[in-house]
Amino acid sequence: MTDVEENVPLKDPGDAESGPCKPETSGPTREDKSSSKDPSYVLSVTGLIDTVNDVSKLSSKIGMNHDFHMEEKVLPPSSLEGRVKETMHNAFWDHLKEQLLATPPDFSCALELLKEIKEILLSLLLPRQNRLRSEIEEALDMDLLKQEAENGALNVPHLSKYILNMMTLLCAPVRDEAVQKLENITDPVRLLRGIFQVLGLMKMDMVNYTIQSLQPQLQEHSIQYERAKFQELLNKQPSLLAHTTRWLTRAAADLSTPLPSCPDAPDAPSTTCPSPSEAASGPEPPSPTMVLSQGFLNLLLWDPEDEAFPETLLMDRAWLQELEAQLCQLTVLASVLVVASSFSGSILFGSPPFVDKLKRITKALMEEFKSRPEEEAMLTVSEQVSQEIHQSLKNMGLAALSSDNTASLIGQLQNIAKKENCVRSVIDQRIHLFLKCCLVLGVQRSLLDLPGGLTLIEAELAELGQKFINLTHHNQQVFGPYYTEILKTLIPPAQALETEVGSL
Structure with a gap:
């Protein structure tokens, strides 16, 4: 079969x-x-996962x-x-x-x-x-x-x-x-x-x-069932939303802290998403939509050692980790393409077959990240990408890279393995910004004005963005009423009542 x-x-x-x-x-x-170390809390969370899954x-x-x-x-x-x-x-x-x-x-x-x-x-x-x-x-x-x-x-x-x-x-x-x-x-x-x-x-x-025919019914059943089971546990353990509250509190605080910039990188990304709710930004507090969006973005950067993971998202943690891994791969892929394009010229990178081939090579080699240190794997990536650029330039009758340029290309590609690498940091910020815009504007509208460095991975970004939206939307439908109550304590009443999370 x-x-x-x-x-x-x-x-x-x-x-x-x-x-x-x-x-x-x-x-x-x-x-x-x-989690907390409280045995009753651990038992409640375990019961939640076992009961609902x-x-x-x-x-x-x-x-x-x-x-x-x-x-x-x-x-x-x-x-x-x-x-x-x-x-x-x-x-x-x-x-x-x-x-x-x-x-x-x-x-x-x-x-x-x-x-x-x-x-x-x-x-x-x-x-x-x-x-x-x-x-x-x-x-x-x-x-x-x-x-x-x-x-x-x-x-x-x-x-x-x-x-x-x-x-x-x-x-x-x-x-x-x-x-x-x-x-x-x-x-x-x-x-x-x-x-x-x-x-x-x-x-x-x-x-x-x-x-496909039963999808709406299955989705509604899942929402009602998960919410009912969570409420049963919450009735027995009123503190079950402690981590969720801290998660949203941190998200609200993060919105008042601007993202760091990388002045050495060209076209440093803006730190705001052009949405109607943010267009009139200023000293006013963030809306519930913005806080929740920031909270979901923070989950993609969650420290595995941090046990205080939001209770409402424990069942989705594995899927969030998959999205985090995919985001990391796209960050490296886009960074490789940005560095490679700066050495290849517009003619070579204006050829879709060449770009697609370079993406396939890089993606295949990045699989080694699972079994080798990223620094070692990036050495293989840098050498293979350099050879591909050299051969393609030769095939198109263009001037080959000098030995100095080749060494510089390999060195810059290897440096992408470092998370503090400037190109990688900028790309990472831009992808997070894209995902934030997806939550506010949707995938298609967010793809209309991609910043530099992301246009070459547009298809991959669309897939990642849709997965992220689907997961967050489902979670909001299940736990929206709980988020609304928590956000009312974090945001002034007039602002908090502007939008209920359950209707996002």
Whole structure:
């Protein structure tokens, strides 16, 4: 079985009796091809995680990721589990072949396979597709097929052809090519094996279609369930919001402290996001929106040794750490590209294929950060990037870098490993500013006026920004009422009542 990679929004099913609804990619659509050290606190937090995770982990993940989809697990062929699975599958199909070639043929395995295929076909139907359901039940009547098998008259090729025709009607257009390839297979065992594999993909398509259809309900269920369970624990442990309160207090204080600048770097970033609420900034206190946005940004810089993580975000901590790691990678990637462009010239960096290749090389080499000190890994990055620039300049007939420039390029790239590196600091500030703007303006509007150094990673920033928004939005929907009450104590009443967090 292969992975299900496609997950495109589905079309409405249409009239079931006029024909099957054909999924665009993943479901039915159309027929036509057109902490603190306090033990009680620790126990409460542990209870929160254990109680909520069992039900809401998947639904909240679906709610936060509109592109969420299930995938068939693919085992590495070299793994023991993968080899065992492949051996067992081959043994089954070899046994089926032996049975069909026997004299007289033995159809016992074929009947079991046809029974499972029938169940899969029926599972792909929508509730209103009664005509097709009756047709499949009649064509694959297991009692009748069993009688035919006992009399040696089971026509496997004919049944396979019928199944292929039905798959053509029910599959997503993205599966059409796979189904058409099956039509060219004459060996009955190979054909049945191919049918079974493609049906597995179609079944996963239906699962993803169902997930998409139920996403609003799953999201609402997750919100209500998480909030109810948290409230139960809060009733037993009134101090359960202590860390959350400190988190928001720190965010409010941070807003009064300007970001440090790096005067040696060109085009140092502004420290404010051009939003309506900030346009009239001055001595006035920050709004709840600004405080909460700053708080979420601070989570991306959280010290792993700091146990006072906000109670309301404990279940999202792993996802926040993933976003933090992705942000760090983008900071290094953009810094490498900025330094490389300063040595390559506009002609070379004006070539999208070159930039894409340099990004692929850098991303691949950055994987070594997981197993090697960043300083050592950046040495490999600097040498590889330098060689790529040298070769590309040569291929385009441009002047190659001098030995001094090459040494300077390698040195500057290596220095990116230091977090205090000026280029890296500026890029880091700009990405955080971008994420802050995403929370206020949305991803698309924030992408309209990217500062220098970020335009080369626009696609990666869009992905990061959307993930960050999805996570923060879900958390606000769950815990908005608690945040509103806390912020009322941090911000003057008139300002605090301006916007309730739960409605952000």
